[in-house]
Amino acid sequence: MNFYIMTLFPEMIEQGAKNSILGRAIDNGIISLEAVNIRDYTEDKHRKVDDYPYGGGAGMLMQAQPVYDCWRAVEEKIKEKRGSKAGAKTRVIYLTPQGKTFHQEMAGELAKEEDIIFLCGHYEGIDERALEEIVTDYVSIGDYVLTGGELPALVMIDAVARLAPGVLHNEDSAGEETFYNDLLEYPQYSRPEQWHGKKVPEVLLSGNHKKIREWRLEQSEIKTQRWRPDLYEKYALRKKLMEKLVKKNKALYADMSESLGRGRGELIYGGEDGAVVWDKKADVYMLSSFDKASAEKIVDQIPERIKDGQFILHEEWLLPPMERRFPVKEKMMCQRAVYNRDVSLPRSGEIEILQLDISWLPVISAHYHLGSEGYVEERLLSGAIFGAFIEGKLAGFIGEHIEGSLGMLEVFEEYRRKGIAAELESYMINLHLSRGHLPYGDVIVGNEASMKLQRKLGLKVSKEIYCWAIVPSDAAL
Numbered sequence: 001m002n003f004y005i006m007t008l009f010p011e012m013i014e015q016g017a018k019n020s021i022l023g024r025a026i027d028n029g030i031i032s033l034e035a036v037n038i039r040d041y042t043e044d045k046h047r048k049v050d051d052y053p054y055g056g057g058a059g060m061l062m063q064a065q066p067v068y069d070c071w072r073a074v075e076e077k078i079k080e081k082r083g084s085k086a087g088a089k090t091r092v093i094y095l096t097p098q099g100k101t102f103h104q105e106m107a108g109e110l111a112k113e114e115d116i117i118f119l120c121g122h123y124e125g126i127d128e129r130a131l132e133e134i135v136t137d138y139v140s141i142g143d144y145v146l147t148g149g150e151l152p153a154l155v156m157i158d159a160v161a162r163l164a165p166g167v168l169h170n171e172d173s174a175g176e177e178t179f180y181n182d183l184l185e186y187p188q189y190s191r192p193e194q195w196h197g198k199k200v201p202e203v204l205l206s207g208n209h210k211k212i213r214e215w216r217l218e219q220s221e222i223k224t225q226r227w228r229p230d231l232y233e234k235y236a237l238r239k240k241l242m243e244k245l246v247k248k249n250k251a252l253y254a255d256m257s258e259s260l261g262r263g264r265g266e267l268i269y270g271g272e273d274g275a276v277v278w279d280k281k282a283d284v285y286m287l288s289s290f291d292k293a294s295a296e297k298i299v300d301q302i303p304e305r306i307k308d309g310q311f312i313l314h315e316e317w318l319l320p321p322m323e324r325r326f327p328v329k330e331k332m333m334c335q336r337a338v339y340n341r342d343v344s345l346p347r348s349g350e351i352e353i354l355q356l357d358i359s360w361l362p363v364i365s366a367h368y369h370l371g372s373e374g375y376v377e378e379r380l381l382s383g384a385i386f387g388a389f390i391e392g393k394l395a396g397f398i399g400e401h402i403e404g405s406l407g408m409l410e411v412f413e414e415y416r417r418k419g420i421a422a423e424l425e426s427y428m429i430n431l432h433l434s435r436g437h438l439p440y441g442d443v444i445v446g447n448e449a450s451m452k453l454q455r456k457l458g459l460k461v462s463k464e465i466y467c468w469a470i471v472p473s474d475a476a477l
Contacts, residue, residue, distance in 0.1 A: 001113070001164045002032045003157050004074045006067070007120040007150055008049065010035035016154045025167045030381070033157070036074055042066040050123055060123040064130035071117065071134045078115050091136045092117045093156070095149030096125070099138030102156055106139070108280055110156075111163035118156070120149030165381030166358075181263030182235040184223045186216040210342065213436045234267075241270040248290070251338040251462040252314055254440040255279075256286045258404050262437070269301040276301040282403035284310045292317040299325055309471030319467055330470040332444060336462040337454040339439040345426040345457060348419070352389045353427045356380060356397065360387065364397060367410045379408070386427060388420050398424040406432070406441040409450070421453055429457070442468070 005013045013035035017023060025031045039047045043065060050060040071092065078090050091113055110116060119135065141152040161167055189200040203215045224232045238260045245253035259265030259279040268276040273294035277286045289298040299321040313319055322328060356364070358380050365373045379385050385399035385408065396411035406428050411420045432439040443450045445465060454461055
């Protein structure tokens with residue numbers, strides 16, 4: 001991810017970005033940040049970039065020419081870097097009190113961009129003609145006025161960058177904070193156990209991780225209901241749907257309930273006849289129609305235009321209306337395998353399992369064929385792929401898909417029939433249990449080897465067959 005900040009005060013951006021997690025991510029090459037001085041592009045020999053506004057008024061206005069030429073130089077640099085992959089104009093965010101208020105969902109949306117340009121205004125603003133030419137997004141960080149756009153730009157960069165794969169080193173880190181799942185963060189405590197006569201809650205000292213998770217959720221709910229009833233109302237709607245999905249068919253709807261429960265799923269529609277959940281992180285739409293008569297209505301809940309065109313259709317009767325409305329390019333029929341128990345699976349301890357880093361990209365990409373190299377790269381940077389090692393050599397690997405399912409399981413030919421697949425999947429199941437997640441995976445119909453492994457490990461396999469449907473991303477919907 002690359003940030004370009006058009007500013008009159010580049011040193012302000014550079015100083016603010018060189019510390020803490022943001023500075024470390026820059027040093028490690030995970031993100032890049034370049035402050036571009038607008039003054040370098042003025043045609044005035046005195047490096048002047050402002051003038052009086054037509055029609056009078058207080059203060060000075062930044063002129064169109066230096067702003068536009070600065071943007072053009074940055075855009076050319078981005079296009080040269082992208083080469084043949086250069087496409088639409090890069091998003092240009094103008095920081096202004098008149099813009100749409102910045103929030104966590106917007107941060108998540110921007111985190112998917114490869115390049116972002118920020119435009120920082122000063123004085124009384126910027127000549128409207130330049131804004132009309134280059135700006136794609138008008139954004140505010142709050143209903144107040146600052147002296148310039150640099151501080152808002154740093155706020156947004158910090159919020160967006162920390163969601164990029166590899167920045168926090170743990171993809172759960174960004175998901176257990178304020179606004180996660182529309183809940184405020186639970187109270188936290190550190191040493192000493194007693195301070196000013198106040199003790200740390202006993203449950204946090206118990207070592208019982210399940211009870212700790214339950215306590216934290218309860219405290220988040222209480223805090224949110226008290227301080228942010230608007231957020232709690234959204235949370236309560238999702239919680240009600242989750243409970244309904246689990247009650248109807250826990251295995252089949254595991255993806256929907258987990259997406260909602262992990263705070264990644266947005267409830268597009270939820271009624272007595274079915275539901276549509278959009279997993280924002282994976283950009284996958286999950287559809288359920290509780291009866292055949294409602295299938296058409298459920299499909300109609302999908303937004304007019306979508307980005308990546310990935311759908312999970314939980315009932316067979318959803319496919320005909322999908323194919324009538326969308327040019328479905330690819331279909332993959334699956335069954336759901338779910339580990340319903342709270343007890344961790346035993347492991348032999350003879351096989352070392354380690355998290356794989358980006359250096360393993362060529363090896364993993366050569367053996368995993370259900371996703372692009374870019375997808376594998378993202379999963380490695382997110383710390384979501386783990387490898388089994390025998391005598392220091394990689395024997396196989398497993399991962400977690402973006403939407404939360406277990407998968408990507410591969411054991412190299414020379415190491416098969418040694419129990420490595422079971423060790424890898426047991427490791428991932430235990431890891432998910434430790435995080436409070438429900439371990440589940442998609443098994444392609446006909447993959448008997450995988451089906452046998454799931455049953456051996458004690459996973460429940462759904463009788464129902466559901467469909468992954470892929471629609472071309474450039475289709476007009």
